[in-house]
Amino acid sequence: MDPKISIIVPVYKIEHYIHKCVDSILAQSFKDFELILINDGSPDDSGKICNEYSVKDSRIKVIHKKNGGVSSARNAGIDLATGEYILFVDSDDWIEKDALDTLINQLKLEKSDSIIFGSVKDLYTEQKLIKSELNGVHKKVNINVSDLGSNFVYLFNTVGLLASWMYLFKAKIIKDHKLYFNESLVLYEDFDFNLRFLKNSINLTFIPNVLYHYNMSTSINQLAKRNKYNIVSDINTVSNSLLEFLELIGNKEGIVRQMYPYILTMYTLPLKNIILHKKLKLREKFKVLEELRNDKIFAKVFLEYGKNLKFYKLFYAFINKRMYLAAYYLISLKFK
Known part of the structure; x- marks a missing residue:
């Protein structure tokens, strides 16, 4: 049957x-x-x-x-x-x-x-x-x-x-x-x-x-149609699911490192998101940057891959020193 x-x-x-x-x-x-x-x-x-x-x-x-x-x-x-x-x-x-x-x-x-x-x-x-x-x-x-x-x-x-x-x-x-x-x-x-x-x-x-x-x-653009402006935790959740699954199946042929570019692309979405939401106050935008600063997966991907990319190297230096205004203007120049 x-x-x-x-x-x-x-x-x-x-x-x-x-x-x-x-x-x-x-x-x-x-x-x-x-x-x-x-x-x-x-x-x-x-x-x-x-x-x-x-x-x-x-x-x-x-x-x-x-x-x-x-x-x-x-x-x-x-x-x-x-x-x-x-x-x-x-x-x-x-x-x-x-x-x-x-x-x-x-x-x-x-x-x-x-x-x-x-x-x-x-x-x-x-x-x-x-x-x-x-x-x-x-x-x-x-x-x-x-x-x-x-x-x-x-x-x-x-x-x-x-x-x-x-x-x-x-x-x-x-x-x-x-x-x-x-x-x-x-x-x-x-x-x-x-x-x-x-x-x-x-x-x-x-x-x-x-x-x-x-x-x-x-x-239509998912970031534009949904009200949640701070999506760092969302990216962290799915990135964690991905890394846990990759760990389960084994790091064959450096599979984890091969996925870093994709994970970094996902973490770029919150940056684009705070540019799209132009009505947000600066302190709300800085909150997103603070969460990125404290995100361990983002730090790991940056240190093992992103630090070789000029934009991310400068951006990470800014948020690491809590220079959020400088980081915000850097994002604006890149994604506006």
Whole structure:
């Protein structure tokens, strides 16, 4: 008997896109799934549309909850899911008609804890597709998590590993280890969840099949649309998850050092963020710089990698001496 799949779709202010998303799921050639629509307090007609779908198809469950963000909505879906595997789909995206069939057929061949598949990022302007970016491996790869070290950087650069919608997750691992999305994070919540899941997994399968279409047009700047201006703690949380996972799989071929440039790029986001929030008072901006000064992961990455880069060398010298005004003007010159 084929395993059942629970598909979790967080819904918020997406009334113009949700039909394409849900219709792509209901059109699946594989039929044994449950679709969990989580209306996260959407102020538009999205919740009404969800209800209309649930009346038409018994496989659909709808939950209406107070707005708490995408992580809160996904967590509500996890608690409700009854399938052996869980697939996350964003409500402004869509999946290929044979997506579930492809995943089920892979599970028949490989009893994997997760199947990670290819995706396409589509950019539209005025309903016209102007650009598509393909992400995924070139051929199928079965791998033990403990052996991921020598392949991690390649897979990170080709597949991405960041978004939870490119994974089919084994529900038992999520339930047994009480894995939930960190609701305090405003960014990289997917990556943090994925790393904690992988940490508790054994076997993975990467397939080249493109099953998911991500709508870049509706993904506006996350730093601009979210109210949390100080995201240093968020970067520290996901960086810690990444370093813990890399330590688990072993520092093969200097994998940790190879990830330092990416970690440093993540830590650059708080700097850009305080420039974007021009209404913040200087003392609030200095608070961000103070947190960076006290962040041990940032210090480690700087000392082992960033000190060879002119901007970071000067910036770190300023914050280390608590010369926050000088550091702020340096950031302004670089990122304005």
